[in-house]
Amino acid sequence: QDEPGRLIVSWINVPFWNVAAPGYTGSNTFQLILNKQDSTITIQFQSCTGTTTSNGPVIGIESITGSIGLARTQSLMPAPGYAVRFYNPANPLLQVTDAAVEWAGVPGTGATNLTVGATLPLAVGLLNAGNQPLTSFTITSEVLSPGGQAVLTETVTVDSMQAGGNLEPVLAQAFTPAAPGTYRHRITISGVAGDLIATNNMMEREIGVYAPAVTGIPVSWAGASDDGLGLAWNGGDGGIGVYIIPPYYPCQITGTTIRITSNSGSNFNMKVYDDDGPGGGPGTLLDSVLVTAVNGGPGDHVYPLAGSNIQVTDGGYYVVWYMLGPNVNIAVDVLGPFSMQCHEVLGGAWAEYRARTTTDFHLGLRIEQPPFLDVGVAGLIGISNGQSISGPTTIQALVHNYGNTPANGFPVSYSYNNGAVVTQNYTGSNIAPGNSGVITFTQQLVPQDNSTGSLCVWTAAGTDVLNQNDTSCVGVNVQVGIVEQDGLRVRLFPDPAMDRLSVEGLPDGEARIWVLDTQGRTAWSTKLAVSGGRVQLDVGGIPNGNYVLRFASADRLLHGRFTVQH
Known part of the structure; x- marks a missing residue:
């Protein structure tokens, strides 16, 4: 009780710890009174019974480092009603600069x-x-x-x-x-x-x-090493609690983590508490997992939660390892820095761990980003950069799940050269996080002209969180090839051509011919009159490469392709 003139701390019916069942013995009721007006310190005992197994009791006061103090008694049980008061001298006997x-x-x-x-x-x-x-x-x-x-x-x-x-x-x-x-x-x-x-x-x-990770990260205060011995409570009825603050919000807790140094056959519990208790302490029990000795041997472990993942928007959480038998040791980290976030849990009672300034425990939470959908196209299947497409072609793509929740039923589209868009939903098996699936479009890509451009495939999921990975494109050459109409059979030879290219099977009459490169640019063109269904073209001035020939007459539009090689 904190009064204007003094602070009184009372211990009522507090037993001594004992390794034997039920884990305690005796009863002690006493008070510490700190007087704010005259700086006196009073310790008074109502009753003390039982036997202690430690080096006590010790009655006295000391400095915060323990190097200076006054001891009244040691190893003597105080009688009922005993009290001792320490007075502050009017003139300090020791000048302390600190x-x-x-x-x-x-x-x-x-x-x-x-x-x-x-x-x-x-x-x-x-x-x-x-x-x-x-x-x-x-x-x-x-x-x-x-x-x-x-x-x-x-x-x-x-x-x-x-x-x-x-x-x-x-x-x-x-x-x-x-x-x-x-x-x-x-x-x-x-x-x-x-x-x-x-x-x-x-x-x-x-x-x-x-660094946030889709697949989850272990979050704890311990470093990589441990002392090789670990800690276990005598009697096998005790535990360690650690307060963990997630590195980012929102997130979700998917499991607990622990390192066990030794286990002679005891089970233990892994628990998660919210920090909604008094003063930000452990409050609501959110999850509890029973770990059998078979699954709790020496080494590092990750135990999934028994229930649903815990969705986190703020605050911190207490993760608890609690022994269900003797001789199971949790790994101890004795190399700084130290978190000051460790607690001892004995018989359901919590307290700051007695050596928290020099100790951390290999105990933590597995945390990952909250459920989110993120799908994208990892690449096209069977079509690569620079490839020529000269006929109806089936488009296949590899779609990847970059998120952390299974994906299905999302729309996927393709388009050539910013032209008509073909859209189809992915309806294959659920794509697990980190995995891929294949979509095959039922509508083929049919060349409409001779051109070079980008063939792009992309996803468009409504709740997709990252659109930078949605699209994949390749550059392709689309060539229609010779169009044969009304029984006309058109032939280009020789192919490859060195100086001259012959074209047979053309309709007679006035016509215009263009030679286009793979970028769709006109490399050469002319007007001429076709007689006997044949013309001969001079290609000696055209650089080596692949070309498309376009023939246009009054009622015909024909295309073909050939190669120049000098």
């Missing part, structure tokens, strides 16, 4: 995650933990890359701080990562003369940076 980093990033220095290219504002909280005022000193804010190089550095001067005071100096520079990995935001205090405690002059906050 500047401290109280937190980095956020109060509590809990780690956070973000994506490549996102911007994270940086912040710091300072504390004058001594009883002497502080004059001007310096803080340095750095962001270190996964390799330990500084990618951001800012120096701020603090003019002064009163004893016991707090300060949040403004950091102007924000962090925008360019590559994924584990970064650390480091705050360092320097320039404090006579600083009694140097260990609180530096603090680091872990920052995880991820």
